[in-house]
Amino acid sequence: MTRLSVNINKVATLRNARGANNPDVVKVAKDCEVFGAQGITVHPRPDERHIRHSDVLELSKVVTTEFNIEGYPDRRFIDLVKTVKPAQATLVPDPPEAITSNTGWDTLKHQAFLAEVSAELHTAGVRVSIFLNPDVKLVDAAAKSGADRIELYTEPYATHYHSNREKAIASYIETAKLAKSAGLGINAGHDLDLHNLAYLVQQIPAIDEVSIGHALICDALYYGLENTIQMYLRQLT
């Protein structure tokens, strides 16, 4: 069954707005796990606009489900991951100024770089996932990079879901099928929400994990965090 990893970046955004420690990111992560989250995801960006490197170190002491650290694999990120040794690191090609993640890796162009990073993170016992657009031409190089999983970048799916969900998911189904046959695990994330999640996992049951943050934290403002996590988990059954 597909597992839910809650991305708590936006909890840190709110905390940073006043410079103190409210909401407490560590407490929220622990509560998310109590409420049923099967993983915690963070994305410590270079400018630390939300999750700080110090948060990652504190979270690593308390997260008991799967800890997933996302980021561009520069030296600071790699060293942080090797120090923390999370269950998974998800490599994204985001430039430092990106407002959010908005594309996956060109694995044909960056296969050697990704292979080098994957090998280094594997020495620390960390599973490697690489962010990927739903394009079958990218899968072979992704597999040859030594990554354990791909994470399907689902913003395009979410954008077109309401207008034509069958068309929106088609490339994801074929990419996931090829990736699975290449021995890769399948994750998915970005802009998933209570409207589009169930159809995604029904059509691609091979998805191991979805990581969801922005919409889930926004929903929690209306439904409460515990209820919201339960609502998302029900979309996965």
Ligand SMILES: CC(=O)[C@@H](O)[C@H](O)COP(=O)(O)O
């Ligand atoms: C990789 C991915 O899709 C998410 O982690 C996204 O990067 C969220 O980042 P922000 O919370 O900074 O938008």
Ligand SMILES: NCC(=O)COP(=O)(O)O
């Ligand atoms: N990898 C996707 C993620 O962690 C959260 O993305 P979003 O739900 O905040 O768009």
